Amino acid sequence: MSMKVFVLIVLVLVPFGDALSRDDFPPHFLFGASTSAYQVEGAVNEDGRKPSIWDTFTHAGNANMYPGNADIACDQYHKYKEDVQLMAKMGLDAYRFSISWSRLIPDGKGPINPKGLQYYNNLINELISQGIQAHVTLVHWDLPQALEDEYEGWVSRRIVKDFTAYADVCFREFGDRVKHWTTVNEGNVFAIGGYDSGFLPPQRCYPAQSLTYNCSRGNSSTEPYWVAHHMLLAHASAANLYRKKYQDRQHGSIGFNLLTFGFFPLTNTSEDISATKRAEDFYLGWFLNPFIFGEYPDTMKKNGGSRLPSFSKSESNLIKGSIDFLGINYYFSFYVKDSPDSLQIKDRDFIVDAGVKLQPVFGDGTSTSGFPIVPWTLHGLLSSLRNTYGNIPIYIHENGQQTDRNSSLEDWSRVKSLHDYIGSIPDILRNGVNVSGYFVWSFLDVFELLAGYESSFGLHYIDLNDPTLRRQPKLSALWYSNFLNKRTMDPMITMEVQKKNPSVVLPTAFSNNPILQMVQRKSISYS
Numbered sequence: 001m002s003m004k005v006f007v008l009i010v011l012v013l014v015p016f017g018d019a020l021s022r023d024d025f026p027p028h029f030l031f032g033a034s035t036s037a038y039q040v041e042g043a044v045n046e047d048g049r050k051p052s053i054w055d056t057f058t059h060a061g062n063a064n065m066y067p068g069n070a071d072i073a074c075d076q077y078h079k080y081k082e083d084v085q086l087m088a089k090m091g092l093d094a095y096r097f098s099i100s101w102s103r104l105i106p107d108g109k110g111p112i113n114p115k116g117l118q119y120y121n122n123l124i125n126e127l128i129s130q131g132i133q134a135h136v137t138l139v140h141w142d143l144p145q146a147l148e149d150e151y152e153g154w155v156s157r158r159i160v161k162d163f164t165a166y167a168d169v170c171f172r173e174f175g176d177r178v179k180h181w182t183t184v185n186e187g188n189v190f191a192i193g194g195y196d197s198g199f200l201p202p203q204r205c206y207p208a209q210s211l212t213y214n215c216s217r218g219n220s221s222t223e224p225y226w227v228a229h230h231m232l233l234a235h236a237s238a239a240n241l242y243r244k245k246y247q248d249r250q251h252g253s254i255g256f257n258l259l260t261f262g263f264f265p266l267t268n269t270s271e272d273i274s275a276t277k278r279a280e281d282f283y284l285g286w287f288l289n290p291f292i293f294g295e296y297p298d299t300m301k302k303n304g305g306s307r308l309p310s311f312s313k314s315e316s317n318l319i320k321g322s323i324d325f326l327g328i329n330y331y332f333s334f335y336v337k338d339s340p341d342s343l344q345i346k347d348r349d350f351i352v353d354a355g356v357k358l359q360p361v362f363g364d365g366t367s368t369s370g371f372p373i374v375p376w377t378l379h380g381l382l383s384s385l386r387n388t389y390g391n392i393p394i395y396i397h398e399n400g401q402q403t404d405r406n407s408s409l410e411d412w413s414r415v416k417s418l419h420d421y422i423g424s425i426p427d428i429l430r431n432g433v434n435v436s437g438y439f440v441w442s443f444l445d446v447f448e449l450l451a452g453y454e455s456s457f458g459l460h461y462i463d464l465n466d467p468t469l470r471r472q473p474k475l476s477a478l479w480y481s482n483f484l485n486k487r488t489m490d491p492m493i494t495m496e497v498q499k500k501n502p503s504v505v506l507p508t509a510f511s512n513n514p515i516l517q518m519v520q521r522k523s524i525s526y527s
């Protein structure tokens with residue numbers, strides 16, 4: 001270990017008095033880290049696994065977004081024991097991961113793959129034996145390709161039955177040990193990215209209103225709405241099954257996950273204030289309004305018209321109240337400006353229907369690198385959700401900072417981001433928002449769905465040219481572990497060191513973020 005690294009580690013580990021501490025959180029508050037199956041497991045052709053729509057997409061060239069695929073990724077399929085040891089050493093309470101549907105049930109329906117079943121049993125047992133809770137997502141965007149081929153996946157209502165049967169297998173086989181189930185990860189972005197903009201698999205969009213992606217199938221006017229509708233019905237069906245057949249015995253809970261943004265009016269005109277409400281309705285209320293009130297928001301009914309499907313009375317009753325918790329992924333926020341002109345456009349899609357222009361909220365001095373670190377926006381988001389939807393139990397399923405894959409292990413911008421966002425939670429709790437846990441995205445440098453291996457969010461670096469794929473802790477892993485083990489430290493010290501080491505952080509430009517580009521598309525074209 002070089003002297004410089006030694007000094008840095010001492011600076012991070014030595015207690016510095018009365019700053020942020022784990023004791024500022026309720027004792028049952030969970031801290032963990034996240035990954036997802038396709039992004040971390042590798043072994044895509046091993047032991048009976050069949051492709052998901054992500055394998056198809058990456059092998060067809062990722063729409064030229066970035067090179068590479070997750071055929072090997074972090075190889076967690078073979079290295080899960082080592083990874084769980086690392087989690088235990090860090091002091092994580094919980095690990096959020098997802099099950100690969102096409103590893104467990106290779107054709108999406110029908111026979112279970114015994115090797116897939118064994119893998120998830122092994123992983124869960126290893127976690128439990130180390131005292132780490134398993135928080136499991138059933139679909140992290142990676143639908144079995146077989147179901148896409150057979151009936152176009154989520155576009156068809158047939159998905160509801162097959163998803164429910166898959167969920168049934170998971171509850172039956174793993175529910176004695178898994179107490180936190182999330183049906184779908186980022187349902188909102190999956191619907192928009194895969195079926196409106198078309199930059200995510202299964203790459204459906206039409207007319208070609210997208211940035212640069214040419215889809216061979218789809219209909220951006222209708223399909224994002226159908227896909228979300230079927231996700232809502234599939235979630236409700238699985239939740240209903242869980243409650244009737246398993247919950248009494250297994251005592252777990254079931255929720256849904258969204259990519260969330262705080263929305264704030266650009267000005268205080270009544271137009272921008274109602275546009276802000278409309279943005280929240282479209283991006284979050286799309287799912288939350290049905291979950292809490294049993295129907296889509298009025299603004300969506302008005303602007304989506306007959307293209308927005310509707311629920312029967314019994315469907316509405318099944319969906320209403322079907323989440324025990326909401327999982328939120330949180331990275332950035334927007335100022336909202338009203339955009340009445342966009343509603344004049346012919347062939348409207350979801351993004352145009354929202355009728356808003358979005359402008360990212362930047363922080364001080366971080367406007368062009370990484371994600372801006374603006375914890376007040378997380379507070380604003382959670383207050384707004386509580387005001388509109390009541391006090392739903394919330395897990396922050398993902399939060400983190402993006403850096404270049406090969407930047408230094410001294411990831412100060414990630415340390416600052418974790419420190420500031422985690423540090424904002426005690427105040428949020430004092431204001432009566434029921435946040436029950438916080439998970440860092442991501443435990444390792446995984447195959448990023450929006451950037452492949454070009455950027456990283458991990459607490460641990462993996463050199464892809466190292467055949468052993470050794471996990472190397474970054475400073476953020478040390479910081480997090482230190483925090484979890486109830487050692488305190490002064491953020492000013494870390495910031496001082498950062499100032500003295502201006503070269504250590506080389507983040508990817510925030511403005512290249514595909515989700516940012518996606519939601520801003522219309523405001524760029526029509527302003």
Ligand SMILES: *[C@@H]1O[C@H](CO)[C@@H](O)[C@H](O)[C@H]1NC(C)=O
Nearest residue numbers: 063064208211212213214215
């Ligand atoms: C999409 O099609 C247009 C027009 O044919 C072409 O100019 C553009 O390069 C294509 N984009 C991609 C990503 O293939």
Ligand SMILES: *[C@@H]1O[C@H](CO)[C@@H](O)[C@H](O)[C@H]1NC(C)=O
Nearest residue numbers: 206207218219220221222307
């Ligand atoms: C998309 O669906 C709408 C509504 O059903 C329809 O009017 C439109 O023609 C469809 N577009 C294409 C390209 O199929």
Ligand SMILES: *[C@@H]1O[C@H](CO)[C@@H](O)[C@H](O)[C@H]1NC(C)=O
Nearest residue numbers: 264265266267268269272335
């Ligand atoms: C809008 O009004 C609120 C409350 O008075 C104030 O805090 C905020 O700064 C105003 N926003 C703008 C953009 O003027």
Ligand SMILES: *[C@@H]1O[C@H](CO)[C@@H](O)[C@H](O)[C@H]1NC(C)=O
Nearest residue numbers: 325391392393394434435436
């Ligand atoms: C907060 O949510 C948890 C479930 O995550 C629940 O057990 C608890 O009762 C809730 N607390 C409040 C104050 O609503």
Ligand SMILES: *[C@@H]1O[C@H](CO)[C@@H](O)[C@H](O)[C@H]1NC(C)=O
Nearest residue numbers: 404405406453454455464465
């Ligand atoms: C990171 O470094 C490795 C090994 O030097 C190299 O192969 C890879 O292309 C680099 N990746 C990026 C995104 O720079």
